[in-house]
Amino acid sequence: MKYLEEFQNPELARRLLDDIRATVTRPWALMEVCGGQTHTIIRHGIDQLLPEGIELIHGPGCPVCVTPLEVIDKALEIAARPEVIFCSFGDMLRVPGSDRDLFRVRGEGGDVRVVYSPLDALRIAQENPQREVVFFGIGFETTAPPNAMTVHQARKLGIGNFSMLVSHVRVPPAISAIMESPHCRVQGFLAAGHVCSVMGTEEYPELAERYRVPIVVTGFEPLDILEGVRRTVRQLERGEHTVENAYPRAVREEGNAAARAMLEDVFEVTDRAWRGIGVIPASGWRLSERYREQDAEHRFDVAAITTREPAACRSGEVLQGLLKPHECEAFGTLCTPRTPLGATMVSSEGACAAYYLYRRLGVPAVSLEASPVG
Template sequence: MKYIDEFQNPDLARRLLDEIHATVTRPWALMEVCGGQTHSIIRHGIDQLLPEQVELIHGPGCPVCVTPLEVIDKALEIASRPEVIFCSFGDMLRVPGTGRDLFRVRGEGGDVRVVYSPLDALTIARQNPDRQVVFFGIGFETTAPPNAMTVYQARRLGVRNFSLLVSHVRVPPAIEAIMQSPSCRVQAFLAAGHVCSVMGVDEYPELAERHRVPIVVTGFEPLDILEGVRRTVAQLERGEHTVDNAYPRAVRPEGNQAAKAMLEDVFEVTDRSWRGIGMIPGSGWRLSPKYREYDAEHRFSVEDIRTSEPAECRSGEVLQGLLKPHECEAFGTLCTPRTPLGATMVSSEGACAAYYLYRRLDISPAPREATSVV
């Protein structure tokens, strides 16, 4: 299968691993900023195959995981209203809010529907003109363009019973916040290839220069990640800190100009809270004044909902790279995929879910003598 099998070739993986082993001379800490990369790393045992001097730190790259509790509670409040059809991707339905989740709301009679595209929600709105239809728009720069396009289409078609509950976040400000943290151990970043396929790499050189960290744009298959690590380690060993695109088959330096134009028209940059991390200035989007009537928070007057994170969930430390999932006292006991305390155990891209799914259940050192990534 094109772009799958050839990027999981164990012989090529071994060559990359041999080069990394031959290059590294001292300890380095690299953060991957994408939950999809985290799952690939854990699934294929890439972290176990690397030299012990190379540590991969899992960053806040799961959009479900960083959606703040107060936004979940706003979704629950809106979805509970009898006049509302609440639409969402399926991975949000089990994310715990304060005391319940969207599955519970649906079980209590709320009209909560799983859709596969925000345009599906717009179609539902056109088919149900007597109901308010809300789409839960979350994610990084990758999912923001289709959500922006849907709002644009709703306005163009005059669909007034559609709105968007927005919780979009941006990666570069998160990198800035991580590097400014007093507890930061990150020395380099593997940037998310799908984000850069939309936004390009223009925002990264300034970050790399200011914080003196290499930033390597990386894909998601085993060979993509190993090549990203190889280039990153080579820069670190040479004392360099530049932006390097290791995913050219999908990422152009300028990004997707049409998608960026749509984002600029529909959204505006705003401060945004990240679950378990807190407020990061300029790290999110909200609907621009031109489209503000499609803002579900405003339409349903839920702007003032405020909540606190449960003390027993340490997902914030996981999202900041300060804690590995299996080092949390609740991991695998109080917190499992069936009884999650936080979104990192629910999401298909969550680090805690990856550790649980691929049986990383204890804190003993991982074996380094594995020979294959497939």
């Protein structure tokens, strides 16, 4: 597959690491804002190969992980209703709510179905006009356009039994929240390339200037990550704080015009709660007034459901970069993929899942010669 093997080349990785070592003169703390990037970093040991003092902090970049507990509970309430066919991507089924998950609801008789596209849910609604079909729409700017298009299509085609439970979040306000935290240690960001392929980079220069931090748009393969680190460290060493696009094969400054137009038509910006973090102003989307009839939260009257996070789960600290997964007392004991306390342990992009999958129970040193890159 194009852009796979060539971006995992060990020799090129060594050259980038040598360049980073030659550039760095002091410690720096960088945050990647994408769960996919986190998994690449842990799987290939990139954080262990960097020069001592260069720390990669795992940010709130997993869309499943940041979906708040109360939204999960709303999904469970809707999915358990006999008139509903509840459709979701598979990674949401194991995410724990207050007392169960979607797998449990399905085992108890709920009609919960895994789909691979929101359009699959729309087709199910067409085939089952006597049932209410609900799609669980979560994620960052990357998954929002197809979800918006599906709602638009449902309205256009007059499919009245289709609705969407929406929990979409936006990256730029999260960066602001991170930088304004009294515990913030982040000095530079690796921005998520797939988000910027949709939205472009226009929102980032203001953030870079306001907080005086470099922001480098980065891809997802090992060499992408290393190039992002190299550019970020170079800026930090020079005292610069600008936006750089290190992922030009997929990202343009203006983003995807058609996708952005669809988002503006279907969604409106709203305050949004992030699991383990709290409410971040203007950090999410909800269906606009024009599409309110397709809003499952209103259709099934579950807006009033509120919940508390379990005290034993420290995923909020992990999502804010305040804690590495293996530093949580419950990691690998009370909290495992089979018995998760939080979404960060079961999501395919969760930091806790990455540490468990790749056996990061501690952080041993790794030499370049033993590098798993490639």
